[in-house]
Amino acid sequence: MFYFILLFPFLFALVVPLLYKYISRIHTGWFVLVVPTVIFIYMINLLPVIADGDAIANSLAWIPSLGINYSTYADGLTLIFGLIISGIGALVVLYSIYYMSKQREALHNFYVYLLLFMGAMLGVVFSDNIIVLYMFWELTSVASFLLIAYWYQRKQSRYGAQKSLIITVFGGLALLAGLLLLSIITNTFSIREIIAANESIVGHELFLPAMLLILLGAFTKSAQFPFHIWLPDAMEAPTPISAYLHSATMVKAGIYLVARFTPVFGGAIEWFWLVTGTGIITLLWGSFSAIRQNDLKALLAFSTISQLGMIMCLLGIGSITSYSAIPMVAALFHLMNHSTFKGCLFMVVGIVDHETGTRDVRRLGGLMSIMPITFTLTVIGSFSMAGLPPFNGFLSKEMFFTSVLGAAKLNIFHLKTWVVLLPILAWTASIFTFVYCMILVFKTFAGRYKPIKAEKEVHEAPWGMLISPMILASLVILFFFFPNIVSKNLLQPATAAILPGIPGVGIESNIKIWHGWTTELLMTIGVAVLGGLLFIFLPKWSGIYGYLPERINLNYIYDRGLVGMERLFARITNAYMSESIRDYLLYIFVFFVVTIGGSMVAFGNFAYDPSSNGPISAYEIVLVLVVISAAVLVLLTKSRLTAIIAVGVIGFVVAMFFVILRAPDLALTQLVVETVMIALFLLCFYHLPELGQEAEKPGFPVVKTVVSLGVGILVTMIALTAQSSSLHNPISAFFENSYELAGARNMVNAILVDFRGFDTMLEILVLTIAGLGVYTLINLRLNGRDKV
Incomplete structure (x- = not known):
């Protein structure tokens, strides 16, 4: 009660x-x-x-x-x-x-x-x-x-x-x-x-x-x-x-x-x-x-x-x-x-x-x-x-x-x-x-x-x-x-x-x-x-309130404090909100490198144990050099077509890594996805101006290069550390029994369809909704309704 x-x-x-x-x-x-x-x-x-x-x-x-x-x-x-x-x-x-x-x-x-x-x-x-x-x-x-x-x-x-x-x-x-x-x-x-x-x-x-x-x-x-x-x-x-x-x-x-x-x-x-x-x-x-x-x-x-x-x-x-x-x-x-x-x-x-x-x-x-x-x-x-x-x-x-x-x-x-x-x-x-x-x-x-x-x-x-x-x-x-x-x-x-x-x-x-x-x-x-x-005698002495300073009171301090904070944060916001995706990505990557990399250095968390690594063949070294060259080309080129082709080269080379590592299904998936992605990139960027026509600062992009290298090196360090500092038994042992657990001889397919079935279904649903949205926008454009 x-x-x-x-x-x-x-x-x-x-x-x-x-x-x-x-x-x-x-x-x-x-x-x-x-x-x-x-x-x-x-x-x-x-x-x-x-x-x-x-x-x-x-x-x-x-x-x-x-x-x-x-x-x-x-x-x-x-x-x-x-x-x-x-x-x-x-x-x-x-x-x-x-x-x-x-x-x-x-x-x-x-x-x-x-x-x-x-x-x-x-x-x-x-x-x-x-x-x-x-x-x-x-x-x-x-x-x-x-x-x-x-x-x-x-x-x-x-x-x-x-x-x-x-x-x-x-x-x-x-x-x-x-x-x-x-x-x-x-x-x-x-x-x-x-x-x-x-x-x-x-x-x-x-x-x-x-x-x-x-x-x-x-x-x-x-x-x-x-x-x-x-x-x-x-x-x-x-x-x-x-x-x-x-x-x-x-x-x-x-x-x-x-x-x-x-x-x-x-x-x-x-x-x-x-x-x-x-x-x-x-x-x-x-x-x-x-x-x-x-x-x-x-x-x-x-x-x-x-x-x-x-x-x-x-x-x-x-x-x-x-x-x-x-x-x-x-x-x-x-x-x-x-x-x-x-x-x-x-x-x-x-x-x-x-x-x-x-x-x-x-x-x-x-x-x-x-x-x-x-x-x-x-x-x-x-x-x-x-x-x-x-x-x-x-x-x-x-x-x-x-x-x-x-x-x-x-x-x-x-x-x-x-x-x-x-x-x-x-x-x-x-x-x-x-x-x-x-x-x-x-x-x-x-x-x-x-x-x-x-x-x-x-x-x-x-x-x-x-x-x-x-x-x-x-x-x-x-x-x-x-x-x-x-x-x-x-x-x-x-x-x-x-x-x-x-x-x-x-x-x-x-x-x-x-x-x-x-x-x-x-x-x-x-x-x-x-x-x-x-x-x-209130009228005789109430004049003393007039001597109280108007600007030295708590309400004034509160109001001015709010206005001051609004102006300060407005200036800070206007300083970094440049309406450029490149700048926003730069902020994210710098924060990532400083916080994660700084903590790894400060606490000595980096570890590398090469004893469990497999042998590296000459083919893999050649492919790595090709990937590096294509990545550098993306940074330096002034042509969007060249940049897209270089990105495609990276994707196709990664597919070749899957072939060398005996994962043909992943290689096939990578090739299909990369091909579709390159086609979409070419379709989207066809009407955009060349990179050289945009307002770019002259000289070599030092900051962007340093940040890119920092992110790449840090991610590599994290991967090596994770591989060398395993706290628990790898989960791959569970998926090795995919045939007994899910009746599938292909482990990757079993993961996508059975173990992560709902995740895959929702991803397909998201892509379906996005496709319907694109289809609707195209229909509106064709019908002469440019403004939605």
């Missing part, structure tokens, strides 16, 4: 095109809604088992010879992600039914891509085999690429899809390398077995490279600085995609990876500083950049970057198992909270765009009275993201302040001075977060209504489009008033899965609405006061 649930999205994706084609009267989304709903209900049924501290493991043989099995593992950590993937997925599908028009959109493509992504995300979080995990990891990148480029007619959609694919696949390759290093260290592909062997991993010489590569994969997928630049451009996707991929699921894959491998790398100084430092920088830069955005989805994109940085920072602090379980609980709690309020906000922004025709805050305002429900949902989501009560974001933000304050009091890795900066940077980033949350609410809904700038008449969204954000907004409030239910059933089992050395006792008591007049509460009040002042 568990495997069916994980594969359900892929199986249903096969049916979607049929539903779209044959049941067009019903929106395809209603059928697709069944998939995440069923998965979510199944995940809910797992809650009692997981809450009791148990886990569910399954294994299905896939490539057992390589130790690759489709192994799944469900514990507290994976269940949180499973509920988010399926729960938010169901709400997004419901929202898309009213957002995506079945008359104007290719819904079958949309929902097939969506289901592929949903199945890939479930595969990532529930896979216990690292190879299978990587397969699903890259499938999320491919599905995300397809979803971002859904409106492929738009240049920005194609650009955003390409950008996300390049960055995330680059990180995925790094992740694969890191996972393989872990498997080399532990001699297993199982994540559980790798975690169990964490003590033997720490002192290994591959420990640090594996850590860096895995973090690179996690940072690129979760849009951490400096790899965050792909996320804002991915906002060109339809709003349901942004709400699902870029706020709740795909960007959380890197978070999952860091949490999953914390038992392996947690406690190392490099892990702490890389995860914590990258997270706090991403938090600060994302919140600072969000304020300058005029597009509401771009604002939410940078806010997502900021919030992901906050979660990543908490995971880094929480990796210090000797400190406390609070940071890890806070990371998981904010992970859930972010999925609720950010999913709600993306849907709300989609509603504003859908009803007004714009997302530009400069063209919006005064929508509070026109769209009161949408305004209320925006207030709930934005105030939760700003960390204000009575919303769930307030609780996890307080726990975030508790975590950074606690870390600042520790002499972590003898670097106490730098750790003190954590509360300062966290508090500063929270102020910027408050500012962009106020921008989202008041610049969109407060002020004077601007009907002239709106592209169509504005009204409240239909109820079908409001249901999903209303459910998420309700969860925002419920999680605030009943946090211990979430803590007991989800957060404690997940924390125990990440930090098995920290007992779950006492975790629940940390999540309270009121802790008294603590430092954390005073920090929150300071954030609200200073953030409110900065929002009020």
Whole structure:
């Protein structure tokens, strides 16, 4: 049953095109809604088992010879992600039914891509085999690429899809390398077995490279600085995609990876500083950049970057198992909270765009009275993201302040001075977060209504489009008033899965609405006061963004890097693509001589044992001299007719070698083939100009002669070496029994007709197809149809 649930999205994706084609009267989304709903209900049924501290493991043989099995593992950590993937997925599908028009959109493509992504995300979080995990990891990148480029007619959609694919696949390759290093260290592909062997991993010489590569994969997928630049451009996707991929699921894959491998790398100084430092920088830069955005989805994109940085920072602090379980609980709690309020906000922004025709805050305002429900949902989501009560974001933000304050009091890795900066940077980033949350609410809904700038008449969204954000907004409030239910059933089992050395006792008591007049509460009040002042006086100080250099930023570096690489490779390609077959053959032969010949010289692989050679007669010496002379004539002649005759002489002399070596059948075959070939050459080259009339460089063709001699000598050396260094008994002994095996007295015929019968038949088929093609072209020419 568990495997069916994980594969359900892929199986249903096969049916979607049929539903779209044959049941067009019903929106395809209603059928697709069944998939995440069923998965979510199944995940809910797992809650009692997981809450009791148990886990569910399954294994299905896939490539057992390589130790690759489709192994799944469900514990507290994976269940949180499973509920988010399926729960938010169901709400997004419901929202898309009213957002995506079945008359104007290719819904079958949309929902097939969506289901592929949903199945890939479930595969990532529930896979216990690292190879299978990587397969699903890259499938999320491919599905995300397809979803971002859904409106492929738009240049920005194609650009955003390409950008996300390049960055995330680059990180995925790094992740694969890191996972393989872990498997080399532990001699297993199982994540559980790798975690169990964490003590033997720490002192290994591959420990640090594996850590860096895995973090690179996690940072690129979760849009951490400096790899965050792909996320804002991915906002060109339809709003349901942004709400699902870029706020709740795909960007959380890197978070999952860091949490999953914390038992392996947690406690190392490099892990702490890389995860914590990258997270706090991403938090600060994302919140600072969000304020300058005029597009509401771009604002939410940078806010997502900021919030992901906050979660990543908490995971880094929480990796210090000797400190406390609070940071890890806070990371998981904010992970859930972010999925609720950010999913709600993306849907709300989609509603504003859908009803007004714009997302530009400069063209919006005064929508509070026109769209009161949408305004209320925006207030709930934005105030939760700003960390204000009575919303769930307030609780996890307080726990975030508790975590950074606690870390600042520790002499972590003898670097106490730098750790003190954590509360300062966290508090500063929270102020910027408050500012962009106020921008989202008041610049969109407060002020004077601007009907002239709106592209169509504005009204409240239909109820079908409001249901999903209303459910998420309700969860925002419920999680605030009943946090211990979430803590007991989800957060404690997940924390125990990440930090098995920290007992779950006492975790629940940390999540309270009121802790008294603590430092954390005073920090929150300071954030609200200073953030409110900065929002009020935003026109006075927002000019500082104008001083940021336009050409010294990551997007510019990315764009110029792509352009530079395209130009560089274009120059390289134009340099060797001369449209001359001679040049292309020259490249191939030079590469052959350098690589094969160089390796034979470097490793001393040439061997020659003349003891097994037969006697050489005077006739053979004469024939060899004739072949050499004919080959030299081919190189030097200026007449095509002479060159063809010289090539024919070589072929006929080879036939004479077969006669001397007592192989008359081969000699006859060689004579027939050579005769036909010469005739065809003469027929093809009859109308071509003489060699002397073509643009040839004056002088002797030194390069071509050297390359030709090199290829000939090398092939001779390889043949002699192969003859003198036989590792196994020759296969000719098998074919000597051709009469007993195939009933044929002629060994060559037996090989062609019996032992290689299918090969010969297919060769004849190829020649037949080629002959039919030539016959067709000749008929077209004779009928006056020169152009096909």
